[in-house]
Amino acid sequence: MIKYETKMRVEYYETDAMGIVHHSNYIRYFETARTELFRSMGYSYNELEKSGIFMPVLSVDAEFKTPAVYDEVLSVFCWVEKLRGASIVLGYEVRGSESGQLHVTGSSSHGFTSPDLKPLRLKKEAPEIYEAFRKAME
Amino acid sequence: MIKYETKMRVEYYETDAMGIVHHSNYIRYFETARTELFRSMGYSYNELEKSGIFMPVLSVDAEFKTPAVYDEVLSVFCWVEKLRGASIVLGYEVRGSESGQLHVTGSSSHGFTSPDLKPLRLKKEAPEIYEAFRKAME
Amino acid sequence: MIKYETKMRVEYYETDAMGIVHHSNYIRYFETARTELFRSMGYSYNELEKSGIFMPVLSVDAEFKTPAVYDEVLSVFCWVEKLRGASIVLGYEVRGSESGQLHVTGSSSHGFTSPDLKPLRLKKEAPEIYEAFRKAME
């Protein structure tokens, strides 16, 4: 299983009055991380959408272990946890790049749909992409 | 059990290129809703923090059922789902105010802590607030 | 001249590590305020877009006088400053609702365009809307 690592730096506008990253921003970091995982597999999400394959978020969850702070460099790991014919589950781990400290874990599930958000059987409609996801999970 | 309703309108900056509310914003709507639930109980979160009681988010999850759109008025319901000595679980439901359509469900868990984020036994340290939360759950 | 007042409360996720509202959020407050000004005039921006009239932002500026803080109720005033055939300038003032303290002043200019962002002479294409804006300026 490939745990793809995306590095990013905490911006000032992502912190809150507690002096730490506001928890809602990790949900955004997850999005950046899965986008980069897909890109590393040869499929930019932008091009997927342009070719008619959307992946709307069905659910998301996150556990906040320790706070990340302003200017910290984060390593956000993302991997394919489960793959079904018309949906996928991704896993996430956010760590301090230098400290290695675990900040957040989480997962998100996504449907494969047409642009009008109707379910689409990826395995049948785009078998090469399905195969790429399947391999990434191994 | 009180399901407290907070109304809000979807802003343009909360939509994304899919033409719907970006999923990360619901996590922010949850925060607004619990803040207003607490206020309705007589305890503004702002004053809780000033009196030394913090409620950092330990975990959050959300299921996205149907998309909300620009300028839609939303009813975000929030209630106390579980209460323990040093933590609390809140539930959420986001509906279109007019349509009644269910957009999102979710929950969040929070610890009670001191300003330096050390666990604090609410039942012992602030029994009247603990009692207010307990009553809200009934 | 109508200075339309929109009230809003500062959310936790809008604060930053300085303990105050992050300056970028005032640009978002401006958007909310002009949306409500238009609505008060009988033209929701949502319906304007649906009828084919877009108002992309051409420029924005803001002066930050004093910081607003978490949970503060703000009064954001918005008014029509200038109106030309194909563009409009709006003015803004953000004050503490209770204190009356001036936090931020600013302005934004907008073109009137078709959905594909081509300039549109509002005075000719939608004279009744042009007239409403003109009256609001008086």
Next chain:
Amino acid sequence: MIKYETKMRVEYYETDAMGIVHHSNYIRYFETARTELFRSMGYSYNELEKSGIFMPVLSVDAEFKTPAVYDEVLSVFCWVEKLRGASIVLGYEVRGSESGQLHVTGSSSHGFTSPDLKPLRLKKEAPEIYEAFRKAME
């Protein structure tokens, strides 16, 4: 004069229902760009704050020329435009990294202050930092 270039990619959550980057996000890109300009000069803003030097935003303005889109790689250029004893003006230019197309120009002015936001004469209090800013402007 050093026009420092910071590259960043447009995230999905930064787009809006028009299918383009929401204008408020450029104000955030400016912040990222000046942070990286300072870092390139040997002064991380994080460390400046820790050493007691704050640079709150006094004003900001932006002109939106052409829209940037999802997944586009942007080059945000930032430079020192003016330097006074207790304040500084920075300039910005946002371009498509590949196309070179100009999307946005802007500027921001900042005071130098103590942590309690009282004005601080940088030239006197931290002459080596003042000198670094002065050199960057040449």
